[in-house]
Amino acid sequence: MLEALEGSQAVARAVAMCRPEVVAAYPITPQTHIVENISKLVADGKLICELVSVESEFSAASVVLGSSAAGARSYTASSSQGILLMTEVLFNIAGLRLPVVLTCANRAVSAPINIWNDHQDSMAVRDAGWIQIHCADNQEAVDTSIQAFRIAEATELPVMVCMDGFVLTHTLETIEMPDQKLVDKYLPPLNFSRKLDPRAPLSLGTLVGPDHFTEARHSHHAALMKSTAEILAADADWAALTGRSCGGLLTVEGPEDAHTAVITMGSTVCTIREAMSVYPNKRKTKLIKLRTFRPFPAAEIRAACVGCKDVVVLERAISPGAGGILGVEVKAALMGMKRQPVVHEFAVGLGGRDIPLETWPRLMEAVARDEEPSFSILDVELEKLPVEER
Amino acid sequence: MNKIEPAAPEAPPQELSPRDRQPRWRGLEAGHRACQGCGEALAARLVLEAAGPDIVVTNATGCLEVFTTPWPQSAWRVPWLHSLFENSAAIASGVEAAMKAKGQRTKVIAMGGDGGTFDIGFQALSGMLERMHNVLYVCYDNEAYMNTGIQRSGSTPHAAMTTTSPPGKERMGKRHMKKDLLSIIAAHHIPYAASTSVSFPADLRRKVRRALDIEGPTFLLVHSPCPLGWGHDASRSIEIGRLAVECGLFPVVELERGELGGVMPIREPRPVADYLKLQNRFRHLFADDHRAREEREHLQALADHNIDKYHLRGDGADPLDTAGIDTVRRGGPLR
Numbered sequence: 001m002l003e004a005l006e007g008s009q010a011v012a013r014a015v016a017m018c019r020p021e022v023v024a025a026y027p028i029t030p031q032t033h034i035v036e037n038i039s040k041l042v043a044d045g046k047l048i049c050e051l052v053s054v055e056s057e058f059s060a061a062s063v064v065l066g067s068s069a070a071g072a073r074s075y076t077a078s079s080s081q082g083i084l085l086m087t088e089v090l091f092n093i094a095g096l097r098l099p100v101v102l103t104c105a106n107r108a109v110s111a112p113i114n115i116w117n118d119h120q121d122s123m124a125v126r127d128a129g130w131i132q133i134h135c136a137d138n139q140e141a142v143d144t145s146i147q148a149f150r151i152a153e154a155t156e157l158p159v160m161v162c163m164d165g166f167v168l169t170h171t172l173e174t175i176e177m178p179d180q181k182l183v184d185k186y187l188p189p190l191n192f193s194r195k196l197d198p199r200a201p202l203s204l205g206t207l208v209g210p211d212h213f214t215e216a217r218h219s220h221h222a223a224l225m226k227s228t229a230e231i232l233a234a235d236a237d238w239a240a241l242t243g244r245s246c247g248g249l250l251t252v253e254g255p256e257d258a259h260t261a262v263i264t265m266g267s268t269v270c271t272i273r274e275a276m277s278v279y280p281n282k283r284k285t286k287l288i289k290l291r292t293f294r295p296f297p298a299a300e301i302r303a304a305c306v307g308c309k310d311v312v313v314l315e316r317a318i319s320p321g322a323g324g325i326l327g328v329e330v331k332a333a334l335m336g337m338k339r340q341p342v343v344h345e346f347a348v349g350l351g352g353r354d355i356p357l358e359t360w361p362r363l364m365e366a367v368a369r370d371e372e373p374s375f376s377i378l379d380v381e382l383e384k385l386p387v388e389e390r
Numbered sequence: 391m392n393k394i395e396p397a398a399p400e401a402p403p404q405e406l407s408p409r410d411r412q413p414r415w416r417g418l419e420a421g422h423r424a425c426q427g428c429g430e431a432l433a434a435r436l437v438l439e440a441a442g443p444d445i446v447v448t449n450a451t452g453c454l455e456v457f458t459t460p461w462p463q464s465a466w467r468v469p470w471l472h473s474l475f476e477n478s479a480a481i482a483s484g485v486e487a488a489m490k491a492k493g494q495r496t497k498v499i500a501m502g503g504d505g506g507t508f509d510i511g512f513q514a515l516s517g518m519l520e521r522m523h524n525v526l527y528v529c530y531d532n533e534a535y536m537n538t539g540i541q542r543s544g545s546t547p548h549a550a551m552t553t554t555s556p557p558g559k560e561r562m563g564k565r566h567m568k569k570d571l572l573s574i575i576a577a578h579h580i581p582y583a584a585s586t587s588v589s590f591p592a593d594l595r596r597k598v599r600r601a602l603d604i605e606g607p608t609f610l611l612v613h614s615p616c617p618l619g620w621g622h623d624a625s626r627s628i629e630i631g632r633l634a635v636e637c638g639l640f641p642v643v644e645l646e647r648g649e650l651g652g653v654m655p656i657r658e659p660r661p662v663a664d665y666l667k668l669q670n671r672f673r674h675l676f677a678d679d680h681r682a683r684e685e686r687e688h689l690q691a692l693a694d695h696n697i698d699k700y701h702l703r704g705d706g707a708d709p710l711d712t713a714g715i716d717t718v719r720r721g722g723p724l725r
Contacts, residue, residue: 066484
């Protein structure tokens with residue numbers, strides 16, 4: 001049944017349907033509505049779980065680390081500064097290979113303090129060893145949240161579900177909520193193989209010296225690379241049950257023989273999709289909707305870009321002093337192609353800056369003129385800055 | 391026809407090693423890599439003996455974690471989880487929440503050193519206590535960051551020398567006081583918080599059992615001499631730990647819901663100097679100058695204050711006082 005739901009509320013209900021045994025969280029805008037909704041579900045007896053309202057994001061991540069190690073299905077959510085405060089624990093959860101699921105309500109990182117959306121927070125923990133999946137709309141956020149538990153528990157890798165703060169978390173959409181029976185069928189109870197159990201004691205988190213550390217890192221990297229199979233299977237099985245696919249690793253929309261491709265993640269996908277229909281381009285253009293950022297689907301991106309002359313990367317984060325982040329990774333993926341496309345990197349929508357539909361034709365004109373430098377931040381209003389900082 | 395089997399020859403009585411004759415269950419096995427005379431290693435073994443096998447241990451980063459688990463070995467016979475330096479209490483909260491969710495009664499013991507408890511892990515600990523998790527937190531207090539090579543912590547006593555509080559022309563060791571952690575813990579009004587010392591093993595075991603019997607958060611501060619960090623002979627750890635209690639510098643007390651419950655009476659208070667002079671970290675306090683004298687007097691005053699505050703002075707011999715039946719004597723009492 002279709003319901004009009006706020007993104008956070010829908011995600012909270014989806015998470016509750018996965019029957020988490022332990023939820024720990026600390027409030028931060030724009031993640032708050034998710035944990036508020038989960039707290040209400042617990043208070044109303046609709047979700048039976050241990051809800052641990054901790055004193056910091058650092059402890060939120062630590063609590064789910066502990067509960068997951070003890071074999072309980074565990075969930076947390078955060079944003080921005082919260083993700084950064086968790087950083088040390090996030091690396092640790094991944095290194096311990098614990099199947100935690102976290103929703104990142106993507107938000108800019110301070111300073112200057114800004115509560116609105118971009119992807120700087122999840123990009124900052126790009127190398128933590130988590131699977132990172134981006135949602136384009138709230139239906140995807142619901143479906144991906146459920147898939148995330150399945151992926152995490154099958155791969156013993158933590159999964160970060162990224163959804164744009166405010167743009168998705170605080171927006172009402174018509175959403176099809178799945179049936180509880182269907183979710184139960186899709187997601188069996190967790191039976192974690194390495195849980196802390198006095199009947200079969202294990203030591204988790206031991207000291208590993210130079211003689212084994214390289215192997216541990218290799219095994220982690222290999223597990224992430226291999227997890228693509230499970231990400232695809234989880235999406236395919238979900239599609240078989242519900243008729244809805246979230247698009248596996250990435251999806252390509254538009255003509256196959258397009259000469260221009262635009263790659264983006266999160267809600268920007270929907271903005272560009274809309275813009276492309278409002279401002280049809282003279283040149284054939286395809287939209288590559290990147291869903292899985294980690295593991296990074298380099299081969300799939302190459303395949304999607306075959307025949308393209310120009311590839312436009314729109315991303316909501318930057319690496320100051322270097323340029324783009326996603327853009328650099330796309331460039332690396334396309335290196336050595338027979339007819340290597342020109343990659344145009346643009347940072348857009350930083351700190352909640354609106355991305356109007358008119359951006360699209362302007363962007364296409366610039367690409368056609370080939371005037372833009374390889375990386376630029378779009379829509380910088382230089383007159384707002386002192387002359388020496390322009 | 392029945393054939394009578396010859397009786398099997400009786401197996402010769404096997405010589406059991408002292409370790410195999412050890413009747414107690416051991417949660418922390420021998421063979422780990424702690425230094426000789428390590429107070430923390432002994433204390434952890436005693437905690438686990440008292441706790442029994444139905445527990446999960448979480449461990450902050452530090453000596454204990456390092457010397458017990460060099461991959462691919464582990465000295466732990468109980469499920470054990472190490473995550474980071476500052477989150478032992480928080481991961482213990484998570485393990486406990488999982489146990490609760492699964493309807494299991496397994497008790498959780500969080501462990502950390504003084505760095506991981508007084509300083510960097512303090513917030514997570516306070517949160518765990520405030521949320522009333524059913525966890526026993528054990529802090530092995532050796533009064534400095536020993537794992538990184540003896541740096542001062544919030545627990546380092548006033549005037550002690552560490553590598554980051556060295557004495558010199560302008561300084562007499564650590565400038566600040568030892569943080570009164572137990573009072574801060576007690577201010578959370580948890581059911582039970584106590585201090586004990588590795589030098590009084592029966593007291594330590596009793597407090598572990600008592601803490602584990604309580605539903606809710608409990609806290610144990612275990613004074614644990616560190617021969618390397620304190621600069622004393624490895625064979626004297628127990629004596630030095632006992633002197634710390636006997637002089638009043640480390641009061642052994644129990645606090646129930648924030649109120650003083652029991653204390654270990656001091657049969658015969660010893661001068662603080664007796665405790666200090668056995669340790670290199672206080673060597674600069676025995677120089678022949680007024681600064682050294684002043685600091686010694688300062689420390690004596692702190693010990694006297696503890697004795698008054700907690701009413702530690704015993705009235706006559708008590709089997710449970712500092713010279714009672716729990717006293718480990720080797721070659722007679724130290725005089």
